[in-house]
Amino acid sequence: MTRTPIAAGNWKMNGDARLLQLFAAELTAPSSVKAVICPQAPLLSGTSDAVFAIGAQDCHQEAAGAYTGNLSASLLKSVGVSYVILGHSERREYHGESNALVKAKAEQALENGLTAIICVGETLEEREAGQAETVVLSQIAESLPKGATAANTVIAYEPVWAIGTGKVATPDDVKQMHGAIRAKLGGLLKNGADLSVLYGGSVKASNAEELFALDDVDGALVGGASLKVADFQPVIDALAAAKG
Numbered sequence: 001m002t003r004t005p006i007a008a009g010n011w012k013m014n015g016d017a018r019l020l021q022l023f024a025a026e027l028t029a030p031s032s033v034k035a036v037i038c039p040q041a042p043l044l045s046g047t048s049d050a051v052f053a054i055g056a057q058d059c060h061q062e063a064a065g066a067y068t069g070n071l072s073a074s075l076l077k078s079v080g081v082s083y084v085i086l087g088h089s090e091r092r093e094y095h096g097e098s099n100a101l102v103k104a105k106a107e108q109a110l111e112n113g114l115t116a117i118i119c120v121g122e123t124l125e126e127r128e129a130g131q132a133e134t135v136v137l138s139q140i141a142e143s144l145p146k147g148a149t150a151a152n153t154v155i156a157y158e159p160v161w162a163i164g165t166g167k168v169a170t171p172d173d174v175k176q177m178h179g180a181i182r183a184k185l186g187g188l189l190k191n192g193a194d195l196s197v198l199y200g201g202s203v204k205a206s207n208a209e210e211l212f213a214l215d216d217v218d219g220a221l222v223g224g225a226s227l228k229v230a231d232f233q234p235v236i237d238a239l240a241a242a243k244g
């Protein structure tokens, strides 16, 4: 199976209905590449004719119930969402999400037919202590849902120190980490090496080509540079040129 090239835009707590309409009108993506936009929750339905799929930024680990303010995976699916980002470092940090919780959320997502984008990544202290690979590989082992396959699970490697900082990991570091992640996935799952592994952390037009030239990088999870068509389009185009 060939790995799916994915360019996913994580809008975080940014963007509005007008911006999503603008993206629907202007963004282009060839069929060889999956473009995904992950807006804030009220915008998760109603863009079915766009060239991009819609992703949520979180879902709850339970099927339904008394969980004020949370979103169920089944509701997401019912309004046309196809992807859900889980375990983003901002969720891990500001909402105390553990690997076990991320795994439970991912299992709920899979049960409801969503594709889980599971985020992993080390902090600067962990990298400086030489722990980056150990941390990331154990996040993967502990966050990966039961039943994960290349069709329903994507990994996003996002070094925490590279998110929103303008600092990008060097191609050598990315290459090494993605290689280690792929080997780990291959050991954990049958056909695990077929999962798409995205890089995230200050990806933009000027560094996309270099990152996508790496064999084990199957796409990107993009924050800041996904908020304008003029910034996100070149990332999609670079992915299509490299992997499409």
Ligand code: PGA
Pocket (backbone or CB within 6 Å): 010, 158, 162, 163, 164, 165, 166, 200, 201, 202, 203, 221, 222, 223, 224, 225
């Ligand atoms: P950034 O965010 O591209 O703004 O660094 C990436 C992310 O948090 O997914």
